[in-house]
Amino acid sequence: MTIYGGIEAGGTKFICVIGSGPDEILAETRVPTTTPDETIQHVIRFFKENSTDHPLRSVGVGSFGPVDLDTLSPTYGYITTTPKPGWMNTNLLGAIQEALSLPVTFDTDVNTAALGEQEWGAAQGMHDFLYVTIGTGIGGGALINNQLLHGLIHPEMGHIRLPHDFEADPFPGICPFHGDCFEGLASGPALQHRWGGHPAETLPENHPCWQLEAHYIALAVHNLVCDFSPQRVILGGGVMENRFLFPMVRQEVHNLVNGYIQTPLLTAHREDFIVPPGLGNRSGVLGALVLAMRSYPEE
């Protein structure tokens, strides 16, 4: 069996796996995201120590961003303009590739999560779908005609502007670039700031925060549906672990579309259009394995 490495490079932790699928993980570790040097050295040590018995064919990396995905660019594989202290202009791909002497394939965390969901999760057999994470940040990955969407750089779906009724919700939003964009209004930290510092996971299901949260998520999903016409929208990330949000979001997306887009998928009771990730919180790291596998298939 061909063995691959997968890295989900997140803003709080890096998750690394060695294996060939969700049920064939030979080794795994979690490394806190501290400085680039320290974190990357931990990651490299994990792969060196655990690949002697099973040499790796290649490694896939799904990274927080923004990242440079242009293979012709001198900063290909870098984390670029991130506001995360110390991580701006970090040559993540280069450092790993050089230390492991292996081919490394690099993409955004949400694109790799989309790949994971397509291979083993909630988007099996689909060729046009979205994976959106709503957690510390908000971002989205898209498969279109069965190919990852990169475009000029890569999408930044978390930063779309949404209707914001300041009278009903005077919260100005917390995005340092845009204030009340989707991420500024509806990310986990936005929830926490808006509701007196209580972390989102401590707010009970009957708290008014959730209706407002579902409202912004539904506006964003509606816009994504208009833009992409996806077969399915997978909503992952920490905020969506509150599964009671799903029926609320489905109902409001249905109301917003208001019959204009004619598909039975958009009726309010359908549970197979707006769905949680099939791989739970493992879409990203397993998707990094898929990225490696598809880039360097079994020989």
Added chain:
Amino acid sequence: MTIYGGIEAGGTKFICVIGSGPDEILAETRVPTTTPDETIQHVIRFFKENSTDHPLRSVGVGSFGPVDLDTLSPTYGYITTTPKPGWMNTNLLGAIQEALSLPVTFDTDVNTAALGEQEWGAAQGMHDFLYVTIGTGIGGGALINNQLLHGLIHPEMGHIRLPHDFEADPFPGICPFHGDCFEGLASGPALQHRWGGHPAETLPENHPCWQLEAHYIALAVHNLVCDFSPQRVILGGGVMENRFLFPMVRQEVHNLVNGYIQTPLLTAHREDFIVPPGLGNRSGVLGALVLAMRSYPEE
């Protein structure tokens, strides 16, 4: 030389051409959009009368919508839920195909316009770009990884919801489905309704309507840039024939992005990111030719 037919099926007129490129048009006609029967009979007669000397290899149709593009669907090639009187559930493709006994390829008007721009217009050599028309209605077509985006049905980019400051602009919008979606706020008829019934083309350049119009267009373009990360955004349609809108939209998109997406293309003075169609108002009908050519290449 292989000769093709192209049809831009619009809500006010059908434009039909016979030829092989912008400079090789052998015949052309415009047919007012009245009833489906009458309009389609006109179109068929044009092609029958003008293809005796140069038999057509195939015909491409770019249609107003919504349309059914699912080749496996029993209503493939139909105009479906259009509010246009008389045109709901019209078998446009079938009627033309049967009468002409030719292969006919069918897509949305904005997708074919995007093809036209890629082949001969403002998107030559590009693989990820958007064509958005702002006129009687608003819609968008996308090429992603050099392929048309269809997804589940097809995009409806004109119906995204945008921030709408009711205090500054109390106009409720005119979209019968969504009120103040992008089309409801910024289409040609929306402009006319909002400003006392004056058609958009009669409003002078210094009228306050244009700053507001540029504002909504910029919000939409910003969202499309976040979602698709395009190499270029082509803005066509009657409203955008007011070329003074382009610098206003560029400046405001630059302000909205606010440095988050790092590319020289998004600096305010760049004129090669948000651009008018290279084919003027001919993108749609010439794109219909491209659709025919690419579906049935020269033998």
